[in-house]
Structure formats: C-alpha cells, structure tokens
Amino acid sequence: MATRLFLVVLAVCALSLPTSASDCTEKKFKSGTVCVCDLTKCDEIPNIDLSSGQAATFTTANSGARLHRDIVYATNSDPLTSLHLTIDSSKTYQTIQGFGSTFSDASGANLRSLPDKLADTVIRQYFSESGLNLQFGRVPIASNDFSSRVYTYNDVADDYSMTHFSLQREDYQWKIPYMQMAQKYNHNLKFFGVPWSAPGWLKTTNSTSGYGSLLGSSQGTYHKAYVTYLLKFFEEYQKNGIEFWAMSTQNEPTSGGDKKTKAQSMLFTAETQRDFIKLDLGPALRTSSAAKAVKVLIMDDNRGNLPKWADTVLKDSETASYVAGIGLHSYQDSESDKHLQQTHDNHPKYFIFGTEASEGYKSKDSVDYGSWDRAEDYVEDILDDLNNWVAGWTERNLILDAQGGPSWVSDFADAPIIAFPALAQFYKQPMFYAIAHFSHFIKPGAVRIDHSLNLPNLDIQKSAFLNPDGSKVVIILNKNVLAPYSVSVKDSQRSSDHYQVHMGPRSIVTLYIQN
Incomplete structure (x- = not known):
C-alpha cells in the first residue's frame, strides 16, 4: 500500500486562494503586534482539512498575520521564479525528538x-x-x-543521608x-x-547562589550526599505521579x-x-x-x-x-x-x-x-x-x-x-x-532530509524534514525587510509538479501538501 505523502513547507507567503483567517485579537505596540487571550477567546491554529491534491499554507508575518490559512495548488507549468528549492528524502540526517x-x-x-x-x-x-x-x-x-x-530541598548541614530532604x-x-x-x-x-546548584553546605563557598x-x-562523602539529594528529587516526584x-x-x-555569577550555580x-x-x-x-x-x-x-x-x-x-x-x-x-x-x-x-x-x-x-x-x-x-x-x-x-x-x-x-x-x-x-x-508540524521521530536552493541568497534560511507518517516539512525564512521572493519547491522523489511559493518580507509560512 503506497505511503500517503504530505508535504509541509515553512516559507513565507504563498500564491493562494484564501479559505480562512486567523482569529487573533490584535493589540499593537511600538515593536509589533501581540494576540490577546482572555476567558472567552484565544486564537487557535487552524485545522488541516484537505482533500487529495490540495495544500494549505499557514502564514505568520511581521505585517500581522498569525498562522493564517490559505489553499494552494501544485502545478507542472514552468516556475515563475529563478529560485528553486529541492528536497530529497533519500538523504537523511538526525532524528528530531x-x-x-x-x-x-x-x-x-x-x-x-x-x-x-x-x-x-x-x-x-x-x-x-x-x-x-x-x-x-x-x-x-x-x-x-x-x-x-533561593531555596534547596535540604539546608540542614551535615545531613549526608538527606533525612531532612523535602520538596x-x-x-x-x-x-x-x-x-x-x-x-x-x-x-x-x-x-x-x-x-x-547543590545546597550551599555541600559547596566550596558554603552558598547555594x-x-x-x-x-x-569523587566517591567521597560530599559527592555521595549530593547524589542522594538528586535521587531523592526523583523519588519525591515519582510519589506525585511524575516520572522523568x-x-x-x-x-x-x-x-x-x-566569580561575577550571582544566580545559583556550580x-x-x-x-x-x-x-x-x-x-x-x-x-x-x-x-x-x-x-x-x-x-x-x-x-x-x-x-x-x-x-x-x-x-x-x-x-x-x-x-x-x-x-x-x-x-x-x-x-x-x-x-x-x-x-x-x-x-x-x-x-x-x-x-x-x-x-x-x-x-x-x-x-x-x-x-x-x-x-x-x-x-x-x-x-x-x-x-x-x-x-x-x-x-x-x-x-x-x-x-x-x-x-x-x-x-x-x-x-x-x-x-x-x-x-x-x-x-x-x-x-x-x-x-x-x-x-x-x-x-506543530515537525513530529517526534521526524528526520532531517537533504535540501538545496539553486542560488545563494543571504535573506533566506531553510531546512527540511520527513515525518514518520510520510509528511514532509520545509522551513524557509525570508529576513529581508522590504523585498519579497518567490520560490519553486520541488520534491525530488515525486513528479515534476512543484509549488510556487511567494515569500513576503519578514515572514514565515507552513505549506502543507496532501497528495
């Protein structure tokens, strides 16, 4: 049974047909926009609900969009841009946890x-x-x-067995x-x-901070006491239903x-x-x-x-x-x-x-x-x-x-x-x-896959991943404050179809493609 292929591209802004909009309650500040959540409303990431051959972009931009969802379509026509991004899932790297x-x-x-x-x-x-x-x-x-x-779980000096340990x-x-x-x-x-930090009485400075x-x-009284202290932490959290x-x-x-360090350190x-x-x-x-x-x-x-x-x-x-x-x-x-x-x-x-x-x-x-x-x-x-x-x-x-x-x-x-x-x-x-x-899009167990842009561009950064379910994720960042870009995204393991993605200034997008 053929694996269903999904393609996720984090890029900037896509040539698309709008199907939904963010429900962010905007509040503007000097540096930009936040989304306000209260007891009655908080914006959510739109659902991915696509039929065969459809794709969706999720756009976040300096101009205000927050995971805005649009529908886009694959094409086999000549790319409308000189920038071509190719992903290759036959070449894999580390597993993403x-x-x-x-x-x-x-x-x-x-x-x-x-x-x-x-x-x-x-x-x-x-x-x-x-x-x-x-x-x-x-x-x-x-x-x-x-x-x-500043606190520890045992400030009783010389309690090497950690009898007084307590959360x-x-x-x-x-x-x-x-x-x-x-x-x-x-x-x-x-x-x-x-x-x-260990409790201060276990340190050379007699101070936790x-x-x-x-x-x-190693293997001395203080080291053994500190290890007991750490193990007690896991034991007490386990009693509260928390495993590590x-x-x-x-x-x-x-x-x-x-010596300039003020916070807890060791x-x-x-x-x-x-x-x-x-x-x-x-x-x-x-x-x-x-x-x-x-x-x-x-x-x-x-x-x-x-x-x-x-x-x-x-x-x-x-x-x-x-x-x-x-x-x-x-x-x-x-x-x-x-x-x-x-x-x-x-x-x-x-x-x-x-x-x-x-x-x-x-x-x-x-x-x-x-x-x-x-x-x-x-x-x-x-x-x-x-x-x-x-x-x-x-x-x-x-x-x-x-x-x-x-x-x-x-x-x-x-x-x-x-x-x-x-x-x-x-x-x-x-x-x-x-x-x-x-x-939201790179799932546990995904692997990074090979990706390449045909022309060098200092404004654009990228990466690509293959999810366990066969979906693919490509992340592209356009840092340019004024210039938009268009990128043709192609999967080397698929047909000649590609997705024409328009990248607006200073923005991020997820393009999710379901075959």
Whole structure:
C-alpha cells in the first residue's frame, strides 16, 4: 500500500486562494503586534482539512498575520521564479525528538496568578496537538534564577543521608500541578530535570547562589550526599505521579567558575563532570528504583565548549556508558557551526539536544511586546540548530509577567506568553508563533532530509524534514525587510509538479501538501 505523502513547507507567503483567517485579537505596540487571550477567546491554529491534491499554507508575518490559512495548488507549468528549492528524502540526517519549554517557578507563579480556566488555556496552547504540540518539559531541581527566592530541598548541614530532604511549596503549587495539567494534553510528555546548584553546605563557598564547586572528590562523602539529594528529587516526584525521561548533570557548569555569577550555580569542568558521572551519579542511577531509566545529558552549556567538552567526557568508555546525549544552550549561536558538526562527527551515537533558549535577557526592555526581531531570532536559532545535528529545542520559560519575571536576581527575560492577571488576560508574542511553525508540524521521530536552493541568497534560511507518517516539512525564512521572493519547491522523489511559493518580507509560512 503506497505511503500517503504530505508535504509541509515553512516559507513565507504563498500564491493562494484564501479559505480562512486567523482569529487573533490584535493589540499593537511600538515593536509589533501581540494576540490577546482572555476567558472567552484565544486564537487557535487552524485545522488541516484537505482533500487529495490540495495544500494549505499557514502564514505568520511581521505585517500581522498569525498562522493564517490559505489553499494552494501544485502545478507542472514552468516556475515563475529563478529560485528553486529541492528536497530529497533519500538523504537523511538526525532524528528530531521534539520541542519543549520549562516549568520554572516563574512560569508556575504566573500560571497560578491567572484564573484556573485561563491557566488551562495556556497549558493547552503549549502541549495539545492543536497547539504547539510540545513534547518536552524542563524542570529545575530546586530554585534557579527564575525563582522568587533561593531555596534547596535540604539546608540542614551535615545531613549526608538527606533525612531532612523535602520538596517545597514551589513544587506543590507552581511545578507539579502544571506538569500534571500538561500531561492531560500530551500523555507522552517527557520531563528532564536540571540542577542549578547543590545546597550551599555541600559547596566550596558554603552558598547555594554564586560561584563555587562541589566539596570533596569523587566517591567521597560530599559527592555521595549530593547524589542522594538528586535521587531523592526523583523519588519525591515519582510519589506525585511524575516520572522523568532524563536529567542534566548541571546547568551551565562553566558559570560556576565565574566569580561575577550571582544566580545559583556550580562549577564542573569537563574532567570533573566525567568523573562525577563515572564514579558517583551513573552507578547510583542504575540502582535507583525511581531513576534507573533516567537518561544523562552532559555539558548543558553553550556551543563554544564543543567538541572539546564532549571529547573529554565521552572518550572515557565507562563514563560514556551512562550518557545518552549532550545538552546545548543557545547563547553562543553566533559561534561557528563547526562546533556542532565536529561534535556529531566525533560522537554520532549521542544526540545533541537544545536545553535552553530565550530572548531579552541582555536587553533594556526584557519584555518587548510584538517584537518580530525576537521571533526571527528564534527561527534562525532553531534552523541553525536543526541544520547542524541538534535533535530538540527548549524554551527557558512557559510564561512570564510584564517585567519578564519573577526573578530573585533580576535576571528578567522575554517569553512566548506574557501574563496580565489583573485583566484576566495573556499576550501571545510573535515568538510563540515562530515556535509553532516548527513544533506543530515537525513530529517526534521526524528526520532531517537533504535540501538545496539553486542560488545563494543571504535573506533566506531553510531546512527540511520527513515525518514518520510520510509528511514532509520545509522551513524557509525570508529576513529581508522590504523585498519579497518567490520560490519553486520541488520534491525530488515525486513528479515534476512543484509549488510556487511567494515569500513576503519578514515572514514565515507552513505549506502543507496532501497528495
């Protein structure tokens, strides 16, 4: 039985016949447009409802469109453009695991500030198949910079057996309830835990916040106590019905060596992380009833540390036996792509996973309402990662307040959704729709496929994927602020038919083609 072929193209604006329009309630700001959601209305991604031979585009643009749906048709006539994009599913690359966001304390606090119905709407917008269809949830282990206070699960010094370990109100009020709510919309949701710091009494500085490293040495009292602390976290969450897919060894381990660091942090070098996994964490996970299936992600830092970090950790075969993947942050994406390519070449059995990305963290305006620049940054970031062997991508927060917090250390940032509890509303930023153009259409288990543009064009960025059901996804970004482009999209594995796609200035589109 022949496989039904679907073609999804994320491009810009298509030559098409309009069949539906976005139901976004627009609110305009200096930087652009947001979509306002309240207790009575929130825009949804239009359904894909096509008969044989039809196709649909979903357009998001700086001019205001938000996943606007149109009908388009294939043609075998001569292309009306000199730009030809060819996709080839016979050449495949990495498997895409999916996209995610973070159940930070700040996200939970903002969800709790909204009416229950509206908080449920936020979670549905992120995790349902009709929304972003996120597949991963990152969970801070205790507090981080997006908490309202510094806390750990055991501040009783010298309690090496962790007798006094206990989850905090943040877990019970701001994390677990919304993790469970997300599971209602995605039964296959995968959680990964990330520690920012051990309790201060286990660190060289005697402080949870700021720089410092774990006291002692591998297999020593302090290391064993910290491993017990981590295992207790998984045990307590399991009691609340939460199982974990993976854990990072440490969030941004290089920050723990910077004396200017104010937020919770802890230093690991590649060498100390290697030994910690080999001698302490790895063996303990294997014998844990609650965490024996938890995968280990190394590094969890910026790409400039690669491939050296991965080389150092994974060249030790015993350490490597405990490791599943390499965590990656997005804050050095201006660094050469060779960091990722070399890492994959050296360690092809280990997936690279984007564990944190955010916008506004270095800006005077942490929250920039309607910013297309930030949406475009996300598209570029995701495209760059996916084109260079990265298997997933994760946002730093689900939802923040108007200041970009709360954050006890004033490390404010932007988010795809901003809460306005006094109005019983939230705003969906252009960043939300930028993520949707990937996460809603690229399914877990998809593979990146070969793609090529016949002429070089610095305004256009692209990628292509084959979904498990045979659908295909091609992402194209036009960065030009004034110039439109037209692109002829052709599948080398199909007939001579192509789709003529018109790309408007600064926009993104999903073209979904059903044969």
